Amino acid sequence: MKNETDSLRLENQLCFPLYAAARGVVRRYRPHLDALNLTYTQYIAMMVMWEERLCSVRELGKRLYLDSGTLTPVLKSLEQKGCVRRYRSPEDERVLLVELTENGRQLREACADIPYKVGCSFDLSAQDAQTLHRLLYQILGQFD
Amino acid sequence: MKNETDSLRLENQLCFPLYAAARGVVRRYRPHLDALNLTYTQYIAMMVMWEERLCSVRELGKRLYLDSGTLTPVLKSLEQKGCVRRYRSPEDERVLLVELTENGRQLREACADIPYKVGCSFDLSAQDAQTLHRLLYQILGQFD
DNA sequence: TATAATTTAATTGTGCTCAATTGAATCGAG
DNA sequence: CTCGATTCAATTGAGCACAATTAAATTATA
Numbered sequence: 306m307k308n309e310t311d312s313l314r315l316e317n318q319l320c321f322p323l324y325a326a327a328r329g330v331v332r333r334y335r336p337h338l339d340a341l342n343l344t345y346t347q348y349i350a351m352m353v354m355w356e357e358r359l360c361s362v363r364e365l366g367k368r369l370y371l372d373s374g375t376l377t378p379v380l381k382s383l384e385q386k387g388c389v390r391r392y393r394s395p396e397d398e399r400v401l402l403v404e405l406t407e408n409g410r411q412l413r414e415a416c417a418d419i420p421y422k423v424g425c426s427f428d429l430s431a432q433d434a435q436t437l438h439r440l441l442y443q444i445l446g447q448f449d
Numbered sequence: 450m451k452n453e454t455d456s457l458r459l460e461n462q463l464c465f466p467l468y469a470a471a472r473g474v475v476r477r478y479r480p481h482l483d484a485l486n487l488t489y490t491q492y493i494a495m496m497v498m499w500e501e502r503l504c505s506v507r508e509l510g511k512r513l514y515l516d517s518g519t520l521t522p523v524l525k526s527l528e529q530k531g532c533v534r535r536y537r538s539p540e541d542e543r544v545l546l547v548e549l550t551e552n553g554r555q556l557r558e559a560c561a562d563i564p565y566k567v568g569c570s571f572d573l574s575a576q577d578a579q580t581l582h583r584l585l586y587q588i589l590g591q592f593d
Numbered sequence: 594t595a596t597a598a599t600t601t602a603a604t605t606g607t608g609c610t611c612a613a614t615t616g617a618a619t620c621g622a623g
Numbered sequence: 624c625t626c627g628a629t630t631c632a633a634t635t636g637a638g639c640a641c642a643a644t645t646a647a648a649t650t651a652t653a
Contacts, residue, residue, distance in 0.1 A: 399601040
């Protein structure tokens with residue numbers, strides 16, 4: 306039987322373990338990404354670029370649930386590293402297109418084993434991972 | 450049958466929905482916390498204080514999976530608002546003790562309905578919430 | 594067509610996260 | 624007791640998250 310006291314206990318919140326686990330998992334990626342001179346946000350942005358090759362900032366933001374305030378500096382940094390090109394769409398000058406470069410494409414091979422390595426570092430059964438995946442996307446679906 | 454191509458797809462990662470869902474959930478708290486002039490990090494710090502009343506920065510950090518670089522400014526801000534007091538332990542001057550004030554205690558009542566309100570805004574069955582909770586703590590347990 | 598509304602990305606400012614470093618206090622081995 | 628190691632919090636610097644604002648381009652409407 307829950308009351309106000311229980312509801313404000315840290316361990317009864319969903320937000321807390323969610324937030325802490327997310328940061329912890331990102332921390333596990335860091336050593337692998339450091340070696341490739343990538344931040345985590347740059348990495349997930351590149352994941353979209355590997356799938357799309359050409360993509361507007363807006364589309365990228367929708368996929369990643371991030372706005373231009375976050376993406377603009379991330380994409381500028383990726384451009385400086387030569388992973389993407391950025392240019393205004395000729396059809397609509399408001400739209401900034403981001404395009405994968407050959408350099409960026411090659412980075413994908415270097416990243417190929419990261420998910421496996423990080424995945425192995427977690428003691429989570431395939432069944433549990435799948436359940437977690439499903440529940441997270443169920444939550445994410447409510448942010449559209 | 451998975452290959453490198455699949456493993457680097459955004460939607461096959463666990464890290465991505467975890468991170469995005471965590472931020473989305475925190476965003477749902479924001480309007481409620483804004484009304485009380487609290488940030489999310491201040492809020493979870495207060496949750497520990499409501500449970501402990503007196504707690505070192507180190508213990509707080511262990512509970513929240515945060516270090517002093519994050520906590521120091523958060524706790525200073527909470528002190529300025531009059532929610533906690535901070536003072537060095539007489540037994541060990543290295544240790545900074547954080548103590549709940551009467552003001553801080555009263556804040557708890559004002560926060561009492563936040564978990565319920567936020568919880569209601571998610572379409573997640575009690576069963577699913579419990580499963581998610583279990584899986585997240587299973588992951589968190591690997592960060593100790 | 595003129596202008597009002599909308600869309601898009603960039604910018605700005607505040608706060609969080611984290612790694613690395615610093616400095617003080619304490620502890621432990623000799 | 625002394626010196627080196629450890630512990631603890633604070634600080635610093637880099638990068639991310641996000642709300643709010645700005646400016647330009649486009650679209651819709653009167």
